[in-house]
């Protein structure tokens with residue numbers, strides 16, 4: 001049997017499950033909210049054109065309004081100033097969009113501390129148990145945060161000092177970008193950086209380091225808890241927005257039972 005026939009057969013029989021890791025897109029989909037004078041992205045919005053009426057007697061359709069970074073989305077290298085000469089979202093290599101996923105589970109730590117930061121030692125410990133990070137693949141950071149996804153306040157988890165959501169330390173972000181073979185880093189939170197990363201030195205290390213290394217970010221993932229530590233294949237489908245800094249993306253995972 002050909003490899004692809006075997007894949008089709010496996011999905012039909014249930015031996016390989018196809019999981020949807022995407023946050024549904026609707027007006028209530030959480031987005032990043034920056035303080036003034038910084039510009040904010042557009043909430044997802046449907047604008048009715050016609051619905052079997054005088055503007056379109058036999059058809060229903062809408063315009064959509066959305067930011068590039070709304071809901072589950074891909075961050076392209078050009079999104080950050082460190083990657084300004086890098087690839088835009090339409091240029092994502094197919095081998096980045098389809099690749100193996102490693103999943104590191106820090107749910108327990110994040111339950112104790114919403115500002116928890118992933119450190120190099122955590123990833124080293126994961127590697128000692130599961131083997132090296134996948135060459136050209138994705139590291140997905142499981143935090144349990146997606147459980148808050150239908151409650152905008154709990155998802156943002158902000159107080160007077162700003163948002164409190166898990167992220168990655170400066171040292172770990174630099175190491176993931178420069179010294180590991182991954183092509184991208186995926187998270188359950190609204191962005192790849194910690195809620196408090198505006199105050200880090202340097203600020204927003206995940207964005208700065210990953211994009212600067214021509215790597216990719218994936219955010220607002222759901223169902224990461226259904227993935228094994230190794231062995232899943234991620235299929236990331238952003239819109240090919242020419243010149244785009246990112247795009248909402250349907251993200252699927254193939255998981256062998």
Ligand code: MN
Pocket residue numbers: 069073074075191219246
């Ligand atoms: Mn983004």
